[in-house]
Amino acid sequence: MSDIRPEAEAKHSATQKPPLDPHLKALENEAIHIFREVAAEFERPVMLYSIGKDSSVLLHLARKAFYPGRVPFPLLHVNTGWKFAEMIAFRDKIVKDYDLDLIEHINPRGAAENVTPFTHGSALYTDIMKTEALRQALDAGKFDAAFGGARRDEEASRAKERIYSFRTPDHRWDPRNQRPELWNIYNGMIRNGESVRAFPLSNWTEVDIWRYIQAEDIPIVPLYFAEKRPYVERDGMMILAEDPRLELLPGEVKQEGVIRFRTLGCFPLTGAIRSTATTLDDIIAELETATVSERQGRAIDRDQSGSMEKKKREGYF
Amino acid sequence: MTVSATATAEVFSLEETAPDHARAIRDSRPLRLITCGSVDDGKSTLIGRLLWDTKAVKEDQAATLERDSSGKQNDLGLPDFALLLDGLQAEREQGITIDVAYRYFSTDRRAFIVADTPGHEQYTRNMATGASTADLAVLLVDARVGILEQTRRHATIASLMGIRQFVLAVNKIDLTHYDRARFEQITHDFKEFALTLGVKQITAIPMSALKGENVVYDGRAAMPWYDGPTLVETLEKATTRSNQTVGFRLPVQRVSRPGESFRGYQGTVAGGSVKPGDSVVVLPSGMVANVTKIVTFDLVRNAAVAGDAITLVLDRQVDVARGDMIVAIDSQPMTGRGFDAQLVALQPDGIEPGKRYWLKSGSRRQRVSIEPVSQLDLKTAKWGAADRLGMNAIGKVHLTFDEQAIFDTYEQNRTTGAFILIDPDTNNTVAGGMITGRRSEIGGIHKDDQRVLLSLPADLAEKIMATELFANRRQDVDVRHTSAGRAAEILADLDD
Ligand SMILES: Nc1nc2c(ncn2[C@@H]2O[C@H](COP(=O)(O)OP(=O)(O)O)[C@@H](O)[C@H]2O)c(=O)[nH]1
Ligand SMILES: [Mg+2]
Numbered sequence: 001m002s003d004i005r006p007e008a009e010a011k012h013s014a015t016q017k018p019p020l021d022p023h024l025k026a027l028e029n030e031a032i033h034i035f036r037e038v039a040a041e042f043e044r045p046v047m048l049y050s051i052g053k054d055s056s057v058l059l060h061l062a063r064k065a066f067y068p069g070r071v072p073f074p075l076l077h078v079n080t081g082w083k084f085a086e087m088i089a090f091r092d093k094i095v096k097d098y099d100l101d102l103i104e105h106i107n108p109r110g111a112a113e114n115v116t117p118f119t120h121g122s123a124l125y126t127d128i129m130k131t132e133a134l135r136q137a138l139d140a141g142k143f144d145a146a147f148g149g150a151r152r153d154e155e156a157s158r159a160k161e162r163i164y165s166f167r168t169p170d171h172r173w174d175p176r177n178q179r180p181e182l183w184n185i186y187n188g189m190i191r192n193g194e195s196v197r198a199f200p201l202s203n204w205t206e207v208d209i210w211r212y213i214q215a216e217d218i219p220i221v222p223l224y225f226a227e228k229r230p231y232v233e234r235d236g237m238m239i240l241a242e243d244p245r246l247e248l249l250p251g252e253v254k255q256e257g258v259i260r261f262r263t264l265g266c267f268p269l270t271g272a273i274r275s276t277a278t279t280l281d282d283i284i285a286e287l288e289t290a291t292v293s294e295r296q297g298r299a300i301d302r303d304q305s306g307s308m309e310k311k312k313r314e315g316y317f
Numbered sequence: 318m319t320v321s322a323t324a325t326a327e328v329f330s331l332e333e334t335a336p337d338h339a340r341a342i343r344d345s346r347p348l349r350l351i352t353c354g355s356v357d358d359g360k361s362t363l364i365g366r367l368l369w370d371t372k373a374v375k376e377d378q379a380a381t382l383e384r385d386s387s388g389k390q391n392d393l394g395l396p397d398f399a400l401l402l403d404g405l406q407a408e409r410e411q412g413i414t415i416d417v418a419y420r421y422f423s424t425d426r427r428a429f430i431v432a433d434t435p436g437h438e439q440y441t442r443n444m445a446t447g448a449s450t451a452d453l454a455v456l457l458v459d460a461r462v463g464i465l466e467q468t469r470r471h472a473t474i475a476s477l478m479g480i481r482q483f484v485l486a487v488n489k490i491d492l493t494h495y496d497r498a499r500f501e502q503i504t505h506d507f508k509e510f511a512l513t514l515g516v517k518q519i520t521a522i523p524m525s526a527l528k529g530e531n532v533v534y535d536g537r538a539a540m541p542w543y544d545g546p547t548l549v550e551t552l553e554k555a556t557t558r559s560n561q562t563v564g565f566r567l568p569v570q571r572v573s574r575p576g577e578s579f580r581g582y583q584g585t586v587a588g589g590s591v592k593p594g595d596s597v598v599v600l601p602s603g604m605v606a607n608v609t610k611i612v613t614f615d616l617v618r619n620a621a622v623a624g625d626a627i628t629l630v631l632d633r634q635v636d637v638a639r640g641d642m643i644v645a646i647d648s649q650p651m652t653g654r655g656f657d658a659q660l661v662a663l664q665p666d667g668i669e670p671g672k673r674y675w676l677k678s679g680s681r682r683q684r685v686s687i688e689p690v691s692q693l694d695l696k697t698a699k700w701g702a703a704d705r706l707g708m709n710a711i712g713k714v715h716l717t718f719d720e721q722a723i724f725d726t727y728e729q730n731r732t733t734g735a736f737i738l739i740d741p742d743t744n745n746t747v748a749g750g751m752i753t754g755r756r757s758e759i760g761g762i763h764k765d766d767q768r769v770l771l772s773l774p775a776d777l778a779e780k781i782m783a784t785e786l787f788a789n790r791r792q793d794v795d796v797r798h799t800s801a802g803r804a805a806e807i808l809a810d811l812d813d
Contacts, residue, residue, distance in 0.1 A: 069575035
């Protein structure tokens, strides 16, 4: 069976967009180069797909890198069971529209023991449902390379990470002993069981992501756009109050307001922001004047400085 | 600075629209720069200051910074800006930079990617990592201390790696009472040294990274005697390099064959430009073909230039594999089995003579054996003979390949002239290298031509062997140490 898409060429050449500006073009070229290099050098690559804006950009770049062929590796969604419902609907549509191979993994131990963000606390929950689950899925697929959408501007320990980030057989990252990475020459040599996490978006900033989504007309989950939504306030965060599993605690009331999300993850751990941004232009304008970083709405990053490094050493993405 | 503890308190207003620069900064690719220099000269502080004064630090990050630097504030009551950069636990605990950190900021005119590199000699490899992709180096010097060996080492590595634009940041000038004579002396010393590297484009700036003088804002109040540019003004004017004016090069990363009807060669253009109709050669096979199409996701393009990630379609069935290079027919790179190169050794074991390494350049990986020829002495800036290279050494080597290799000189093309060495035992990257030329395949001491035996006093021989001319032809020379009496005997034998 041939996996070429003859209709695609005509479609794309028909809808001519203005060319990307040199800044975004340089970032795009670098990402495509990384995608092709990993796909050529590794036996079993996989792409981590978290459904968020960075994943959407990552997927778009993968489609560009391998065009006119199919994306030559599966997508892996590590599900926790606590994602926003709109994220799952969006994921399923994208997988169908773009003819992708999706692997979904939920930690069976976590599911059996009923590990939830409410009962186990955000740290332990993240550890089991994300970090441990990711290790299980990577082991099960015997993947030797995993693409991730992490950016160096997200967090101080990310800023230190290589584009090819080497992992031991038990998925550990040794930040003090990273391989030198010179020019755009990547060292993909590993032994059996070892693996590499590859980060094509390393040099992108949050604004770049949004400007690229706009320039390339990339579909994203509607939760990024402001709309009137129900929420409750908890631990200083606005939590979306849509899922029936969310039980109101004493003193909490369901409210309604025009809100949106700057990052997307598990709904009980992701805080919304008040915003009236309903278009990409609005979002970019808002970002240019934003005074807090995108990570601020995430419970898991707030425990302590260095918490991300610790999680990453243990195999978190 | 205070920060709202809750996200709910954060209300965004669209009334304050984004400044117009949001568009203006994007008319060029980001400028890539590194900070380098000796430990404690203020590299991390400088970048922290750059991020701070260009508003790249958000309030929640600032709050974390304030919390983390409590008790560590300096006498000026300013937070420890280096903590914005030193993101690893070990770095925070030891108060030093271990690994390179990449940071992003922009001004009204331009976007920047800055690599903060470690000053300690043992982490030189991480400095080289940062230097390899940089357009410009900011070299810091502590105004009280002046140029150190490590300053020279970093300047040398940066220049070897092709950086031609330098900013000499004479930092901590506040601790010298803004001493102009001191600034001028250090500038003079550095310019003299830089001449030996062939570096001419140097902007010297007296600076206090901590207080933010001549970084983003000028320091006129404290230093009325300085009327040159601030650091950011210099960065805004710096040029980015490209490989666009050289011959067309496409290192093939993958062959795309999604179906019977399509066969395309995917890679990133590493030099020059290409358009449909161009005649090209596939190396190393030497087969000739013409370009029919440049395919990208968006549209079929009528040209591609250096830096573009493309898929190339040729007009005939030729054998092309990953690692091959498709090049302009009228401007071809060098091919051969022997090359000369300069290396930076990056790991504790150094580079062992005769050992077979993997060499990766572009998408091509092949076996190579390395013969060290000479090594740069950073104290004297002279090349001396060497037969192995230790950690952090900068050396000249001969490369001998089992199969044809394809290179340009690094001087001509920073992509097709660069390579890394991988140790097959550890899989680690052990050196970064830059091609200086091709070597004729019959060389060495067994070459059949006229020879001269000289008997010299040891000190004179040392001096001659330290010259560049000698070092460059080290493989053609046989050297033995012996006594004056024995030398006389041997020469006498010849006369018989
Ligand atoms: N007075 C003064 N202190 C500075 C200046 N720049 C850096 N420092 C201090 O010098 C020390 C070393 O700085 P750091 O940025 O960690 O140096 P690095 O090792 O080069 O990264 C820190 O205590 C800084 O606060 C400056 O311009 N003036
Ligand atoms: Mg430092």
